[in-house]
Amino acid sequence: MTLAEMAPHPSVTVGVLASREEAFPEGRLHRPPVTRLGGTEAPAYVLTNEKRGIGLGTKRNTTKPSGDRGTAVVVTDRRTLCLVGGGEEDSVIEVPHDSVVEASYHTGLLANRFVLRTPRKQYHCWAKRSTSESLLSAAAEYVEERTSETPDEIETDDGANQLTYRGQPISRENHPGVPDEPPADSAESDGADSDGDESRDRSDATSAEDGDDSRIQYRGKTIDRSGN
Helix, strand or coil: CCHHHHCCCCCCCHHHHCCCCCCCCCCCCCCCHHHHCCCCCCEEEEEEECCCCEEECCCCCECCCCCCCCEEEEEECCEEEEEECCCCCCEEEEEEHHHCCEEEEECCCCCEEEEEECCCEEEEEEECCCCCHHHHHHHHHHHHCCCCCCCCCCCCCCCCECCEECCEECCHHHCCCCCCCCCCCHHHHHCCCCCCCCCCCHHHHCCCCCCCCCCEEECCEECCCCCC
């Protein structure tokens, strides 16, 4: 049996794994996803997108595939492998399940997102609008079942750091002095960077009580909340 045949969900196809999709004559990616899997690693779910890649830290700070390339997010029994086709090589971001604090998803009029949160980072994996909610829900549940009670932070400097307060995401509105959110990419001007989700993202909604020993951090550095 092939890896696609053994996968628990039909989103895992030979075409995506081997980068042999009709819509991408030159390949969605430079290197087929299957070549990045470990010897016994098994893919379980796959999310794809043609125009967007991965939101690092916030959904506005989204990478984009280059030219005729695309994005593939492969959820395996060990990790979530995010692959974005670039001009000369693919961007690769991996989020081990034992580093995940929470897996969730958002649906909207323009796009869907599969969201992974670690103790200090957050990843927004964009999925095409036609992706079913049942697939997103199943992938999130699958990852949550494999998380650790004491998740390890991802040490790689991949730009996915989020604003945190006592280990939880914070909102800029409630904390003066917090730096502005990274600028949105050009796709936002035509609505392509908005998923149409009317509910508030968990990454922006959390606030907490002030404390003398508390620290607000941005990219690992303490933030001055005095507004100076």
